């Protein structure tokens with residue numbers, strides 16, 4: 222069989238030219254680093270030295286380790302609740318901004334919180350949630366508690382509270398831009414056709430804003446589940462996440478191969494989570510692009 | 524005769540509005556709306572942009588609450604009824620077809636909410652799509668439709684619920700001229716087939732004239748005039764109505780020699796008599812008259828004599844052929860200009876620039892405007 226270099230017509234050439242920058246960008250910033258990391262994960266490394274010996278030992282060691290599973294559970298727990306709360310809290314605000322007010326004041330106020338650094342905000346929450354922090358001292362002065370509430374700090378709760386604060390501006394922006402596409406006449410058309418408020422929300426708003434809702438949820442979930450700074454500073458014993466283990470492998474232990482294997486296991490978990498979310502949206506008939514009638518054989522081809 | 528149609532008892536009215544008013548803050552968008560929508564008619568809200576047509580339609584649909592007045596559906600108060608409970612459906616100006624559903628599921632949207640069995644839904648959706656001639660495109664996505672096709676699907680979706688009243692808000696405004704004329708006759712056919720009452724909003728007088736059983740002419744949130752297309756065209760009650768519908772010559776005039784049925788009007792185009800006179804004209808009252816260009820005939824002034832009444836001597840100052848028509852502009856001795864329109868002859872025009880002519884019009888052609 223002869224293989225010849227495919228020839229392109231003018232339109233295909235211009236299409237390739239337009240796609241080229243994106244492709245180059247993806248290769249440089251995504252494909253190459255991921256490929257390098259993937260190769261590392263099948264090699265052996267110790268004290269920042271890598272030996273190119275093909276092995277599955279990194280994966281086997283990770284998957285056979287109870288601590289790794291616990292760290293995964295911590296991370297997924299933190300990520301899932303952070304995503305749930307971030308989306309749930311910002312949705313009503315995005316709704317209000319999109320449909321109820323012409324002013325962008327709320328949006329700017331929320332975005333203003335970005336002007337302080339990540340670390341500053343973590344320490345702010347430490348002073349609020351700490352044993353002698355704002356909440357505990359207030360409650361104690363009011364006589365509502367005798368002992369400081371210890372679950373407030375150095376727990377998954379503390380991490381989740383902080384991360385929600387961190388991610389709400391992101392989710393708000395993503396949801397707002399999704400809702401801006403759902404013009405009010407779609408909502409009115411649904412009501413006009415007999416939908417209650419709830420039905421028009423589930424049958425029109427959610428499928429139309431699907432990308433924004435699922436996108437902001439997954440975005441927050443992945444970043445929060447993989448975070449290692451907040452868990453380290455606020456999570457105490459519950460703050461050992463896979464993200465933290467990975468960062469330790471790369472920065473302290475120097476076992477890059479094991480770190481890379483952990484990273485790919487985490488990636489697998491994220492892909493599985495996305496699959497679960499997308500599938501449950503489909504089953505709940507909340508995704509766009511579904512047909513609810515038996516598709517007739519293509520009559521439309523005229 | 525009066526062209527202000529009052530509720531006629533022998534035709535059932537579906538919607539009845541009395542003293543309806545709508546304020547947005549301090550701005551009054553609608554005032555003193557007294558109106559009945561009658562069973563089986565095509566009622567058109569016509570008026571310039573911003574006069575309140577959409578607002579009135581949205582009040583009927585339930586998306587806006589009137590700030591005063593009564594709104595009844597077959598004699599029952601409708602103001603507490605939310606939009607989803609009203610037996611009324613709407614075709615939105617930008618169609619508002621759901622982009623996440625295909626054509627079939629858009630039309631089935633309302634029926635699914637009623638938990639109809641699949642077989643019944645299939646039958647109804649199939650029938651609706653056939654009616655709007657979209658039955659071959661049931662599985663298309665919305666972004667794969669042209670403007671005219673979207674229009675048809677929006678119509679099918681609204682009619683699938685078999686509403687007692689269908690509201691259409693400038694449904695043809697986004698289509699180009701050729702499709703627009705075709706869709707107008709389609710709308711008329713579909714209205715006849717289904718027997719549904721239509722309330723149709725437009726700012727286009729031609730659409731209103733072609734389609735309507737009756738026209739509600741609106742201006743600044745009020746009803747300017749209500750009547751059949753012919754009533755509005757031939758017997759406008761106000762300067763606004765006369766100018767809004769079609770071309771016309773507007774001339775100031777004064778009522779003379781008695782205010783009875785044989786009142787004579789004296790104005791810039793000489794003396795004239797009108798066969799229809801508004802009630803209560805007083806001697807000396809200042810009015811306007813409207814004379815449509817197609818009712819003014821021109822003839823060479825060297826033949827015959829100038830008419831004493833409903834006519835004048837003038838000189839042609841402009842000749843404007845427009846396709847099948849010719850519009851002449853003629854100047855009277857006192858400088859007043861009047862236009863006359865005739866069918867364009869296939870050969871050379873009989874009249875030339877600068878020629879002296881006699882203008883003539885009938886008594887029926889004179890509409891007297893008191894407002």
Ligand SMILES: Nc1ncnc2c1ncn2[C@@H]1O[C@H](COP(=O)(O)OP(=O)(O)O)[C@@H](O)[C@H]1O
Pocket residue numbers: 547550552570571572573574575576577578579
């Ligand atoms: N929600 C609203 N808030 C304030 N003013 C409005 C609102 N809706 C309509 N208006 C005003 O009411 C008037 C009538 O509007 P509309 O009914 O849309 O006119 P039309 O459909 O005849 O063009 C306009 O001056 C418009 O600016």
Ligand SMILES: [Mg+2]
Pocket residue numbers: 576577
């Ligand atoms: Mg309008």
